[in-house]
Amino acid sequence: MTQSSIQFRGHLILGLTTLVLTGCATPTNQCPRDRVHIAQDLPCHEVESRKQPIRYLILHHTAASLPSSMQILQGKHETNKVGIHYLVCNKPEAQIYRFAPEHLATSHAGKSAWRQDQSLNQSSVGIEIVNLDGNLNPYSPSQISQLIALCQEIVIRYKIDPTHVLAHSDIAIGRKKDPGSLFPWKQLAEAGIGAWPDDADIKQFQSRYAKKLPDKKEILNQLIDYGYRPSDSSEASLKLTVEAFQRHFRGQKVDGEIDAETAAMISALHLKYCRPTSTAKN
Numbered sequence: 001m002t003q004s005s006i007q008f009r010g011h012l013i014l015g016l017t018t019l020v021l022t023g024c025a026t027p028t029n030q031c032p033r034d035r036v037h038i039a040q041d042l043p044c045h046e047v048e049s050r051k052q053p054i055r056y057l058i059l060h061h062t063a064a065s066l067p068s069s070m071q072i073l074q075g076k077h078e079t080n081k082v083g084i085h086y087l088v089c090n091k092p093e094a095q096i097y098r099f100a101p102e103h104l105a106t107s108h109a110g111k112s113a114w115r116q117d118q119s120l121n122q123s124s125v126g127i128e129i130v131n132l133d134g135n136l137n138p139y140s141p142s143q144i145s146q147l148i149a150l151c152q153e154i155v156i157r158y159k160i161d162p163t164h165v166l167a168h169s170d171i172a173i174g175r176k177k178d179p180g181s182l183f184p185w186k187q188l189a190e191a192g193i194g195a196w197p198d199d200a201d202i203k204q205f206q207s208r209y210a211k212k213l214p215d216k217k218e219i220l221n222q223l224i225d226y227g228y229r230p231s232d233s234s235e236a237s238l239k240l241t242v243e244a245f246q247r248h249f250r251g252q253k254v255d256g257e258i259d260a261e262t263a264a265m266i267s268a269l270h271l272k273y274c275r276p277t278s279t280a281k282n
C-alpha cells in the first residue's frame with residue numbers, strides 16, 4: 001500500500017474533519033467534498049446543457065495512455081471526440097482531473113440503453129479511468145481508492161440507485177467492453193457503489209441449477225427485467241447480452257454461455273434488485 005493510499009484511508013475514516021477539495025470554481029459545480037481531491041480542473045469539451053436529472057453513473061476505461069487520454073479529453077484529437085466529467089489517472093500517482101461540471105451533460109455514452117432510457121449522456125455522470133484495456137490490465141489499488149471516494153460522493157448526492165451504476169459495456173452491448181472484466185465491481189459494491197448479488201442466493205440457485213439448468217429464455221428475461229437491452233432477439237445479440245453481464249459480474253468467464261454459475265448470478269441479482277416475479281422465485 002502506498003503512502004498516499006494510507007493517507008486516503010485516513011481521510012475516509014476522519015470523514016468531515018478533513019477538507020481537501022480544490023479547484024471548485026462555483027457552488028453550481030456541485031463538487032465532491034470532504035474526501036475527494038480534484039487535482040486540476042481542465043477545460044470542458046464535448047458538453048451540452050443538461051436537460052434531465054442525473055440518475056446514472058457510468059464508468060469507462062480510456063483505452064489510451066494518460067498523455068493520449070488528456071489529448072482526447074481536451075478536444076485535441078482530430079476524430080476521437082469524447083467528453084467526460086472526471087478522469088482518474090494512475091501515473092505518476094492516482095489522482096482525479098475534472099473536465100466538466102456535473103450540471104453539464106458530456107458525450108461519453110454514445111448510443112446506449114438501460115431499462116426505459118436511451119442515450120444516457122443526458123441522465124448520467126461519466127468517469128474515465130486510465131487503463132489501456134481493463135479486460136487485460138488490472139486497476140491499481142490506489143486508483144480504485146480514488147475512484148471509490150469519488151463515486152461514493154456522486155452516488156450519495158444524486159441518490160443513484162445501485163442498478164444505475166453501470167459499465168459502458170452494460171449500456172452499449174456488443175459495442176463497448178469497458179471498463180473491462182478486471183474492473184473490481186464487487187469491491188465497489190462493498191463500498192456502497194452499485195449492485196452485487198448476495199453470496200447465499202448465488203449458492204442456493206447454483207446448487208439447484210447444477211442439477212438442471214433453467215430455461216434459457218427465463219434467464220434472458222431476468223437479464224432484461226434487470227435492465228439490459230439487447231439490440232434484437234437474435235441468438236447473437238442475446239449471447240452478447242450474457243457477455244455484457246459476465247463482464248460486469250463474472251469477469252473470469254466472459255463467453256456468453258449460460259452455465260449454472262452464470263445463471264445463478266443472474267437469478268440472485270434479479271431476486272435482490274427486481275420486483276418479485278414468478279420466474280425469480282421458482
Ligand SMILES: [Zn+2]
Nearest residue numbers: 060061168178
Ligand atoms: Zn467507454
